[in-house]
Amino acid sequence: xxxxxxxxxxxxxxxxxxxxxxxxxxxxxxxxxxxxxxxxxxxxxxxxxxxxxxxxxxxxxxxxxxxxxxxxxxxxxxxxxxxxxxxxxxxxxxxxxxxxxxxxxxxxxxxxxxxxxxxxxxxxxxxxxxxxxxxxxxxxxxxxxxxxxxxxxxxxxxxxxxxxxxxxxxxxxxxxxxxxxxxxxxxxxxxxxxxxxxxxxxxxxxxxxxxxxxxxxxxxxxxxxxxxxxxxxxxxxxxxxxxxxxxxxxxxxxxxxxxxxxxxxxxxxxxxxxxxxxxxxxxxxxxxxxxxxxxxxxxxxxxxxxxxxxxxxxxxxxxxxxxxxxxxxxxxxxxxxxxxxxxxxxxxxxxxxxxxxxxxxxxxxxxxxxxxxxx
Amino acid sequence: xxxxxxxxxxxxxxxxxxxxxxxxxxxxxxxxxxxxxxxxxxxxxxxxxxxxxxxxxxxxxxxxxxxxxxxxxxxxxxxxxxxxxxxxxxxxxxxxxxxxxxxxxxxxxxxxxxxxxxxxxxxxxxxxxxxxxxxxxxxxxxxxxxxxxxxxxxxxxxxxxxxxxxxxxxxxxxxxxxxxxxxxxxxxxxxxxxxxxxxxxxxxxxxxxxxxxxxxxxxxxxxxxxxxxxxxxxxxxxxxxxxxxxxxxxxxxxxxxxxxxxxxxxxxxxxxxxxxxxxxxxxxxxxxxxxxxxxxxxxxxxxxxxxxxxxxxxxxxxxxxxxxxxxxxxxxxxxxxxxxxxxxxxxxxxxxxxxxxxxxxxxxxxxxxxxxxxxxxxxxxxxxxxxxxxxxxxxxxxxxxxx
Numbered sequence: 002x003x004x005x006x007x008x009x010x011x012x013x014x015x016x017x018x019x020x021x022x023x024x025x026x027x028x029x030x031x032x033x034x035x036x037x038x039x040x041x042x043x044x045x046x047x048x049x050x051x052x053x054x055x056x057x058x059x060x061x062x063x064x065x066x067x068x069x070x071x072x073x074x075x076x077x078x079x080x081x082x083x084x085x086x087x088x089x090x091x092x093x094x095x096x097x098x099x100x101x102x103x104x105x106x107x108x109x110x111x112x113x114x115x116x117x118x119x120x121x122x123x124x125x126x127x128x129x130x131x132x133x134x135x136x137x138x139x140x141x142x143x144x145x146x147x148x149x150x151x152x153x154x155x156x157x158x159x160x161x162x163x164x165x166x167x168x169x170x171x172x173x174x175x176x177x178x179x180x181x182x183x184x185x186x187x188x189x190x191x192x193x194x195x196x197x198x199x200x201x202x203x204x205x206x207x208x209x210x211x212x213x214x215x216x217x218x219x220x221x222x223x224x225x226x227x228x229x230x231x232x233x234x235x236x237x238x239x240x241x242x243x244x245x246x247x248x249x250x251x252x253x254x255x256x257x258x259x260x261x262x263x264x265x266x267x268x269x270x271x272x273x274x275x276x277x278x279x280x281x282x283x284x285x286x287x288x289x290x291x292x293x294x295x296x297x298x299x300x301x302x303x304x305x306x307x308x309x310x311x312x313x314x315x316x317x318x319x320x321x322x323x324x325x326x327x328x329x330x331x332x333x334x335x336x337x338x339x340x341x342x343x344x345x346x347x348x349x350x351x352x353x354x355x356x357x358x359x360x361x362x363x364x365x366x367x368x369x370x371x372x373x374x375x376x
Numbered sequence: 377x378x379x380x381x382x383x384x385x386x387x388x389x390x391x392x393x394x395x396x397x398x399x400x401x402x403x404x405x406x407x408x409x410x411x412x413x414x415x416x417x418x419x420x421x422x423x424x425x426x427x428x429x430x431x432x433x434x435x436x437x438x439x440x441x442x443x444x445x446x447x448x449x450x451x452x453x454x455x456x457x458x459x460x461x462x463x464x465x466x467x468x469x470x471x472x473x474x475x476x477x478x479x480x481x482x483x484x485x486x487x488x489x490x491x492x493x494x495x496x497x498x499x500x501x502x503x504x505x506x507x508x509x510x511x512x513x514x515x516x517x518x519x520x521x522x523x524x525x526x527x528x529x530x531x532x533x534x535x536x537x538x539x540x541x542x543x544x545x546x547x548x549x550x551x552x553x554x555x556x557x558x559x560x561x562x563x564x565x566x567x568x569x570x571x572x573x574x575x576x577x578x579x580x581x582x583x584x585x586x587x588x589x590x591x592x593x594x595x596x597x598x599x600x601x602x603x604x605x606x607x608x609x610x611x612x613x614x615x616x617x618x619x620x621x622x623x624x625x626x627x628x629x630x631x632x633x634x635x636x637x638x639x640x641x642x643x644x645x646x647x648x649x650x651x652x653x654x655x656x657x658x659x660x661x662x663x664x665x666x667x668x669x670x671x672x673x674x675x676x677x678x679x680x681x682x683x684x685x686x687x688x689x690x691x692x693x694x695x696x697x698x699x700x701x702x703x704x705x706x707x708x709x710x711x712x713x714x715x716x717x718x719x720x721x722x723x724x725x726x727x728x729x730x731x732x733x734x735x736x737x738x739x740x741x742x743x744x745x746x747x748x749x750x751x752x753x754x755x756x757x758x759x760x761x762x763x764x765x766x767x768x769x770x771x772x773x774x775x776x777x778x779x
Contacts, residue, residue, distance in 0.1 A: 075485065075486075146579055
């Protein structure tokens with residue numbers, strides 16, 4: 002466990018599946034150099050196959066005894082989908098509109114299909130997913146090269162690309178399949194929680210760009226943060242598939258608001274709820290019942306009295322309140338460690354623990370200066 | 377390369393029989409430059425090939441469900457190994473059977489490459505206390521040279537620079553620059569996957585990136601023999617190892633991409649003795665690596681059962697897999713008698729780190745005492761010597777049959 006933990010809360014009642022987060026992430030990190038197929042952030046329709054296909058059936062995570070479970074590495078063509086593009090340039094010359102790869106599968110192939118019978122009881126909701134920056138990461142435990150580390154300062158889980166040898170056991174070990182193999186460089190890559198932004202006091206791109214303002218970001222030990230209030234004070238934000246045993250640090254406010262069902266004659270079934278609570282229990286555990294009860298009660302309270310701190314939080318008035326990041330904290334960490342530049346990094350191997358002194362690369366400010374400049 | 381037959385010392389002198397035991401492999405001394413010898417060199421026509429058996433790694437089970445199923449019933453592979461050396465360098469050739477050619481494909485998340493590795497001990501002065509065969513052990517480092525079959529790897533400067541980024545979606549704006557960039561990649565991108573590492577046990581493996589390893593590896597498929605032929609040339613002495621000795625311990629490993637081989641999913645040999653023809657010494661090492669202990673395997677099996685070893689170790693294929701300690705299913709294939717005996721008497725001398733301690737937190741293979749690793753295995757030095765030797769003799773029989 003790290004000293005502090007950054008966390009994100011996503012309010013599923015407000016996610017409209019617009020994929021702005023997905024695009025924000027993709028343009029920032031994954032539209033190039035072997036990452037084209039990766040979605041560090043994706044929004045999938047639930048129920049649905051998800052991305053990669055049927056990720057919940059692919060193993061990984063821990064059993065009740067704490068043993069890492071074997072998993073399966075998804076296939077690019079069958080499970081992720083080969084990214085395709087169109088011949089826009091050739092259209093001006095009169096060519097017909099053609100994809101460069103025959104699309105056979107991709108993320109959101111079954112978008113908005115959901116489950117149930119229209120119009121009686123069909124339903125779906127959107128499930129945005131990023132790396133959960135777990136407290137007990139399956140990817141980290143699976144790595145035979147100690148190439149994955151969890152930063153002490155904020156619990157962000159990162160891959161040390163210098164050590165990574167592209168074995169892909171991390172992908173088998175992650176129950177969320179949120180770590181990916183980059184075939185161009187033969188190394189694993191994943192969501193970095195936009196740590197270069199976070200260190201400057203900015204939220205991750207996906208959270209900043211979210212038009213529904215569904216994402217809250219902050220430190221879990223910061224009692225003033227809305228993340229803390231949603232997770233610990235009101236306990237309305239829950240981890241996804243906590244039964245995998247990785248202790249995820251992305252939390253979800255379960256979708257409580259859905260239209261009523263119709264009977265066979267098209268009549269409203271009073272008091273009915275389209276989203277089966279069993280599905281929510283499967284995703285968020287038995288705590289979901291209390292979370293739903295709290296949300297309903299606070300909503301009622303707000304309607305009746307006009308007062309509810311929880312509802313005010315979930316309305317998400319100000320970005321400044323939703324994102325409580327502290328770049329002074331990071332600057333102090335860097336100063337304490339004598340690090341320059343800012344980014345606190347994995348120090349287990351960087352000092353060349355197993356290589357000879359002469360071969361060490363030193364990233365401390367003084368050593369860089371002594372060596373006559375940058376390493 | 378021109379053959380320089382006259383420089384080859386007569387094979388008559390090559391015999392190790394002077395010492396009662398033959399080295400597993402004999403390195404012939406030559407005067408030719410060996411720094412960049414590949415499989416194509418004529419020098420190999422003069423070399424003597426010896427067989428080396430490679431056993432499936434079963435000490436730990438990886439967490440890849442599909443790969444585990446594919447590799448559940450692996451047999452041992454028989455490789456042929458030859459070696460040459462001169463004043464500066466030593467070069468090995470290993471030829472091993474593999475019916476398919478596997479390369480890490482350009483755009484695939486589920487393809488794996490064939491390859492081989494050669495391992496050297498940082499210190500082999502005590503032949504009964506060599507580094508642990510699986511990538512060394514704490515305080516007993518090894519150097520590994522790895523060669524995998526590779527297509528062009530996208531590394532703009534050929535230096536493993538993975539940070540260099542170009543946004544390919546901006547072709548309209550940057551078409552010219554992109555074309556120039558692609559050209560640069562083509563000219564500088566590395567098509568070779570050769571790496572050298574230093575390691576003190578599982579997970580500690582660290583790449584030597586400053587060029588101080590002075591090695592040269594090549595790999596080549598023999599279609600008619602359905603075999604790979606790999607060569608590795610390296611300096612006799614560098615910062616990590618000094619191979620100027622009468623005999624040296626060397627170990628080999630091969631990977632089969634068809635069976636999703638990588639990392640621990642491999643076949644490996646035990647420490648193999650390599651006699652440097654014409655160099656003095658090495659008798660003790662050859663004796664230690666190539667003589668069998670005169671124990672009674674049957675009595676050993678009974679002693680193993682009586683002492684409850686199966687409580688922590690999977691011993692035979694029929695035993696249930698066990699997370700408590702190393703599986704011994706193939707331990708006879710890739711361990712020397714010296715290592716087995718040392719582990720029995722002094723379990724903490726060469727610790728097998730095992731799984732990431734978080735992956736199976738209830739089954740630590742070692743504890744930490746003021747930063748020093750202490751094996752969780754009981755010390756069996758109280759057994760009488762005959763029983764110890766019987767157990768070692770039994771453990772040496774634990775290995776898969778040869779395919």
